[in-house]
Amino acid sequence: MSSRRRGTWTGLLFVLPYIVLLVAFGLGPAAYAVYTSFVVSAPTGDALGLDNYAATLGDFRFWPAAANVALFLAIWLPIMVVGVLALALLLHDRPSRFSGVMRLVYFLPGAVTGSAGILLWYCMLEPSISPFGPALRAMGFERGSDVFADSNLVLIFAGIAFITGAGQWIVIMYGAMQNIPEDVLEAAALDGAGPIRTAIFVKLPLVSKYVLYMVILSLAAGLQLFVEPQLIYGITKTAGSPWWSLNQFGYALAFQTGNFGGAATISLILLVLSCVAAMLFITRTDFFSTEVDR
């Protein structure tokens, strides 16, 4: 008993640094943003209570930004689910050295992210210097300004996000398929299921929770879209705007007009959406556990 109590005290000491970080940089900023959103006024007037929320939701920039992000998610998430599953199933159909090399190759674009990623994919979509230039011209894009038009931005961001993000999930899905017991696959084959039926009726249901994991993480990340529209606008000065996505709008509120209350409301809306998705995933699936059987 005394050793257990001793263990508890040492244990508390061990988690203390993490708790301090959790409170200071996890819960703290969220709580402070709540406070800011209700109390801190915009420089133009005395906004209190729900005024910041009303002002933000009524801003002419809010709904277009929300629509851009929603459309981006509506295009990107299905592409991720279908693309990742299709490629993983194709690779898993007949494991070979070829499939191993492909998995590594698909992984590589994930190393080029953030500003370096935008630099790279901007060049890939600029017909005058891109190795894909002939294909771009064949599709009717003669100049960079034809490609980087407002109406194409959602598709461009979804495409970039797919190419850079698919690889790691393909490898994860493939790993999950490797865990499917051999006798299950043999039973399916004995029942006369071909590779396509096996893929759809046997493999897919068994990896479905990894698909859900991917969707939740991608959804939460996609809501936060910032670097891509910010830099593409910075480079082109014509495609998109400084408030094309919600996070850009929040950034513009804070740094262009000093409206911290407004910026806090945007962040909280995004944060609540992410947290709800996370909580649903944690409580409705057995993917993570807080009790581990020894």
Added chain:
Amino acid sequence: MSSHRHRVTPLRALKGLVLLGFAVFCVVPLVWLLLAPTKTDAELVSGATMSFGSFDQLAAAARHLMDYNDGVLVQWAWNSVLYAVGSLVLSVGSSVLAGYALAVTHLPGRRLLLVLTLVGMLVPPTALVLPLFLEINAVQLTNTALSVILPAAFYPFGTYLAFIYFSTSMPVELLEAGRLDGLSEAGLFWHVARPLATPLMGLLAFFSFVANWNNYFLPYVMLSEEAKYNLPVGLGAVISGTPALNPANGGSFLPITRPEVALAGLIIVLPIAVVFVFCQRYLVRGILSGATKG
């Protein structure tokens, strides 16, 4: 059987075509990025897109890049190392200690802490950037190294992974034996648990380093002074603040053109990409081990 293996059916050919087609989209841009700094800007436009220029041109691009703003690039690289390593030490240290305590001791509030950790793991770090800015601004720490290092030290992914690791692969008998030998609780961690956790710490260190090395949004928001930037933010400033990538936006007296910018992108990406290729297997295992039930 073997003739069956090698028969090329239309379906199999289509499958190979899809897999190779996606591989082309993954590899061609990366090869282009490797080749671009060896050419002049004019050669990028007029020459064959996938050709090699010359080493002299590569050296010239490197010189131009080093001369940019009196060698600010070197400062950015140094900042990148400082920020990434600073966060790495704090994040890995705090998360391994906390994961160990959560796994082996019966702390009060343990379940709450784990649920908060899971939520923190699923909510992307970018969601907290603007609230963090408001908080850090309130304590007047913006535009300091600490404003980037400390928030990134909160590492819920690491804590959860360490918790799972110690819960599943740390034999209780070893701890009991250590206690019988008269080790204190802290001694148990240092002499028994820590040596066992070396692979875990390697994995966490890598993940933490990559995330912070590539970090864009947090330093972009926190740091207002060019000399404080890390490499990704610096590159972002160059490509959106100069007409380097988009000469149509007007000429520039700077010798910073597309080859120089591509070289800057390479400098950011190469250290990560090299480790990426060698550690692919471990990285995937790390992502997968977030789930306790395969």
